[in-house]
Amino acid sequence: MFFPEPRPVMSSLAILRYPDPRLHTVAQPVAAVDARIRELAAQMFETMYEAKGIGLAATQVNVHERLIVIDVSEERDQPMVLINPEITWASDEKRLGEEGCLSVPGIYDGVERATSVKVQALDLDGQLRTHQAEGMLAVCIQHEMDHLLGKVFVEYLSPLKRNRIKTKLVKQQRDDERYADKARAR
Numbered sequence: 001m002f003f004p005e006p007r008p009v010m011s012s013l014a015i016l017r018y019p020d021p022r023l024h025t026v027a028q029p030v031a032a033v034d035a036r037i038r039e040l041a042a043q044m045f046e047t048m049y050e051a052k053g054i055g056l057a058a059t060q061v062n063v064h065e066r067l068i069v070i071d072v073s074e075e076r077d078q079p080m081v082l083i084n085p086e087i088t089w090a091s092d093e094k095r096l097g098e099e100g101c102l103s104v105p106g107i108y109d110g111v112e113r114a115t116s117v118k119v120q121a122l123d124l125d126g127q128l129r130t131h132q133a134e135g136m137l138a139v140c141i142q143h144e145m146d147h148l149l150g151k152v153f154v155e156y157l158s159p160l161k162r163n164r165i166k167t168k169l170v171k172q173q174r175d176d177e178r179y180a181d182k183a184r185a186r
Contacts, residue, residue: 020103029084066085068145093116109157
């Protein structure tokens with residue numbers, strides 16, 4: 001498994017926020033694991049860590065390629081890169097767990113997911129790897145893979161909840177923009 005080298009601080013990527021329609025774009029396969037993809041993965045890790053997340057799909061930073069970065073460790077020292085991931089097996093056992101998302105800030109709700117999965121993906125060396133995941137890692141993989149399919153976790157919720165979340169986030173974004181405008185005017 002590839003572990004990114006410590007690197008100088010670069011600017012983090014902008015995370016798309018729900019209900020941005022670009023979040024519904026289906027990601028295309030990564031054609032080649034090259035320097036561009038390695039750099040994108042490094043920037044995605046920086047962005048994810050800065051935002052205090054545990055997973056980030058390229059779709060969330062407006063790059064519509066099948067690339068995911070994950071680190072569910074407390075110490076933030078177990079980075080995982082999944083390129084062109086495919087779930088090859090999921091347990092029949094499901095569990096309802098509370099999820100949040102960097103693209104849906106401040107919103108948490110219950111989503112039912114398989115408790116265990118097997119996923120095949122390329123690493124940053126272009127090697128095909130198989131990962132068995134359980135618990136939080138399994139949930140995170142399924143959540144991020146949904147992003148690659150253009151699906152945000154709130155789509156598992158009732159239409160009423162989804163509309164309330166959408167209204168709240170649109171209002172919050174307008175308020176943030178007004179605040180930024182006032183700050184610039186000073």
